[in-house]
Amino acid sequence: MTGQPNRLAAATHQFSGSLIDRSKPLKFRLDGRIIEAFAGDSVLSAALAAGIDTVGQRGGWPMALSARFAPPIIPARRAGETQRALPMARIAVTEGGDYLTVADAAQRHGLIGRILRPARSLGLKLDGGQSLAQPWLDSPTETELEYDLVVVGGGVAGMAAALAGSKEGLSVILIEASSVLGGHSRLFGTQDGEETPDQSIERLSSAIIKARIAVQLGAEVTALRPGLVRTHIVDAAEGRAVLIHAPRIILATGAIERLPIFPGNRLPGVVGALEAFELASRYGVWPGQSAVIATASSPAYRLAMLARDAGISVTRILDARPQPQSRFIEFAKAYGITMAPGFLPASATANKDRGITLTSHLSAGRQTTPDAQISADRLIVCGGWQPDLTLWHMAGGNSQWNAQANRLEPLEGPSGVTLAGSAAGYFSRHAAIDSGADAVDMLLGRDRKPVREVIIDAIHETPDAPCPIGPVTPEVAAPAMLDGGVQLIERPQTPTKARLSWRKKPRLWSLADTPQPLDVAAIAAGVQLGVIPADSAGIVAQERVGMVVIGTTVTPPPQPVTPPLVPAFLAGRFGDDAELWLVAPIEVRMLSPGGLIHRSSSDNNPQHAIGVILRNSDKGAIALVTRQAPQTLSLRDHGRAIAIRLVTPYVEEVS
Template sequence: MRGQPNRLAAATAGPLAGSAIDRDQKLQFKLDGRTIEGFAGDSVLSAVLAAGIDTVGRGAEGPLALSSRFAPAIIAAAQASDPQRALAMERTPITAGAEYRTLAPRSRYAALHRLRNLLAPGTSLGVDVRQANAIALPWTEGIGAVETPADLIVVGGGVAGMSAAVAAADSGLSVILLEASPRLGGYGGLFGSLDGEETPEASWLRLGAAIAGSPGITALTHAAVYAARPGAVRVHITDKADTMPSARVVDLHANYIVIATGASERLPVFAGNRLPGIVGLREAYDLARNYGVWCGQSALFATASSAAYRLAMLARDARIAVPRIIDARPQPQSRFIEFSKAYGITMAPGTIIAETRHAPQGAGLVVSPHLAMAGFAHEEPTLSADQLVVCGGWQPHLELWHMAGGTSHWNAQQQRLEPGSGPQGMALAGNAAGYLGHSACLASGRAAINQLLDRPAVAVTERRVDPIYETADAPCPIAPPSEQAVAPSFLDAGHGALARPRPAATRWPGWLPRVPSTPAWNLADVPQALTTSDIAAGVQLGLIAPDNAGALARERVAMVTIAARSGSSEPSSPPDMAPLVPGFLTGRFGPEVELWLIEPEDRRALEPGALLQRDSDSADPQAAIGVVLRAVENGSIALLAAPFARAGRTAAVREQGRAIPVRLTAPYRRAGN
């Protein structure tokens, strides 16, 4: 046991003291045999971070930070043989005496690692991140139990989702409100409100009281929705029993669905951007506000958004040293910035981070700033701190929208994907709909209900302060590529862990004619699901054409199929395709498609999601003729355009920029057909 070195003292933390924990109730539990200490109200993740464990494990090029967006699943030791009962660290409340194990591949030195932790507790969970699907979430492979339907499902319990739930209940609808975090309310407190607006805190209290007092609303927290289609969602719910939390996967059905999932925080792209000690702005705020957790005694901030200044001031009040705020905007203005100047915090406008490394001795980070504005670039002296808080701006969270068949498009001015049209019976609200201001998010919840019920539209007005007083967010900062960088540059902070391709060194001088060129790395060829933040980073890096961003985001979202409930009139896929083909692929490869077995020439395993092209020379994602759906013995199942499908015909699967020859062997038929 190592105590709680990353827990802020209640006497000095102020608003960051941890409103969700009871410091008078100390609890202990075990994780992989290691005793962890925490307080009642902690999640497993917050207690582990408070204990000084900030690393998931080591990847091919270094350690990766532990966070709510990148944490292994856990399971009670007594249930370790049943991975479908796995729990999420960030959504599991701690229980005295519980014993958990991480569900992740261990390093070959796992036994030595456990012995070292017993003698001198380390800071890593010891997961071998180099292995494929090292941070897999087992419940995503399960089938949901169908529960009692409702008239409306609201996904997301921030102020927009709460507003939508109340408006729907007032209209006589039965409502299920689903929130992944332990409490309703969202993160409006980080952004504040404008003069004359209701404060986020007041909105939480007002809407929370209305929800608690409404018999038509069932609010579920610790409920993460990871799949959606028109008429249904699939949810992983953590239930807090008297003795031990448990998990279940359920399918909930409704006539209407509102997606109010907020916005994803973009990760600035620079070498070492996922090292332990680096944390996103919103997660740092959440850990400190709810659990009083802050890693280290000093923190640098690097941002493209003014909200970072608010957290920096709160950190200073909690006696955390803030040596500098690095801002990608050349001349930022904000009320938060003016307040920060009064605090005496040093600012570095027009600056981004080029690279971050671990300090050569002891804990902490060494950060290399890079002045970059108006075409001028200059390396600045390095800075040191225990923690680096980063914010690359905000991308509407559209994964569920895309999965259900909704469209999106690239906004070149805002440098983000924004939603377009969607399926009947579904609507967006709040940040997910592209709104930023507090009042606009509140109004958008009511507007979504009126839209679904075909009522007169509710006006949603985005109140904007003049840019001379409030500078808009900058595009997500992208550092120049470096051949000398030690650690990789990741595109996003989530489970996908896609890294920016490194510049390829060549022994050929550039002035020679016909110098052999390195094959281009195309993000569209990566054989895995892509998040909207992955897509946005890909566009900024020139790896995705802006005009293709919306189509690619819809096509490459995670594939999860939810069957229609028994006896319903909901549309369904053809019987032989229902278990395999998600709805968003409808029409992607033409009006007529078929399922075929394909076999690669070199007997390798093909990755689900990899696109098929007519031949090895074709690489345009928009010209693809099919997609790999699932691996089977001696090959894979693919969805193909019917005009192309013929036994014995050859094609090419694109993976990581390579063309892999395949042969069509026979139409796929389910057992019994």
């Protein structure tokens, strides 16, 4: 397998690659390179198996290619139709396929740069504020469907919810972004008295087939509001947007793995525990022969044992918890894996031989002590789990920061929309499955049975620690990113103290530098870093306004009665007399909350914005705009300039 250096051998038990057919090798092209793969690979998994692990350079540092950070691709025969580009992780490879990566002109190197790019890199320039394009978010709707119930997320909770809805006589569609049902439960193992994850998945998926429930795989929900779900479906390398009308919606979107914050946390060779597990179990992809793990959560120990079974040397497991206890830890001890409790990742650097060197710190409260460096082919990190409330907030659901659990948790939501499984805050697989039926009962207005959450006593199963945050290092180092997604937001640098008291203090940080909407993982990181007030985290998440100055203690000037639709942190942002308007795009599309409004398309400076999209309503998008704004304006939506117009003042919810 010289053309697939990062592919594990077939006889590696759970890491043999359940989705690939090794008897059917094939070849395809990506940006002119010939890549070997197997039937069942995605373009992303095949690229990673072939040794391509870098998207490009940012500030002189390489940025890792991952499931959450990959440029879109398009068939070479449609090179000019960039609006038809599709996500790399959702495209199945085909024999003789020819694909090109899609990026903005500013992200492309010249001819010489492309010729001299490293063999392991896609060669993009990632400096500046541009994130990777996601053109499918704006694709025009081709079809409209109607169901009684839409379930988003094909894990065990989503499958249970779909079955419960079907038993009540509802027409149900189950939407899953990946190519298989089952979700992420396989990583978390089994508690005493539970069936195994494979048994749960097989039982539920067989029942789904028997009940003839509509299932749509390879479908990403891109917009949602009560009664309406907009999803983008990839089928046979073609994408299409579908609007689904449904009076009942269940979000079983699971949880996002947090990224520990330290310099170098997005270098090639650094990967989350969940992604490492799914690449290995689904595609048999595992770069290198050695790994070191830095975690704040126990499931990473199970990954370490599975890696050892596959012949991978796990050098050490660093655990942010000072005295962790877990059944997984006891099993790992039996494997002879070296453990280092109470240690945090401090920084990572790339080695010349493609490996990673990790500097760790022994943490004792707020004090940290440097420790020796550890080198391995791969650094696997796990910062704990944040319920994925992206669509919940988009639909108008509320949330609040739980300081004890260090995560955003849902509160009340709009009528007709509810949560299930990990997204609803449940931990055990048993409770996640039961929560599916409970969600259906709630939507139907029926008496609800308590969902029994079986939590192992903390004496035997130590809860997750807060997402690890390394110390600020004064030396030049790779950036520390807040999250692993497309929004490249760096950790704020601590300002140096002015020697003279009358000097102006340097600005710490402002989300005004990132006009894209924020996701929940980045908001959770911001709260932990103290640049987003904990009591405002839910409001920030719901509005997803990326240009608001967060972390400042400056009190805004007194305002007249503020409309309840406008959160407090926006008061005065566009003038004391800013107005609420219903706005409409010139082209047919849904406007995303958090999009910045400018006077002209040529202005993309967030500090020059004169308004922002607050949310969508039945009457259209509601915007907060400076007084006496022009009738026609420009909206910055996902890095693109969209022409919009003011329709009429919005007065329905104004005090």
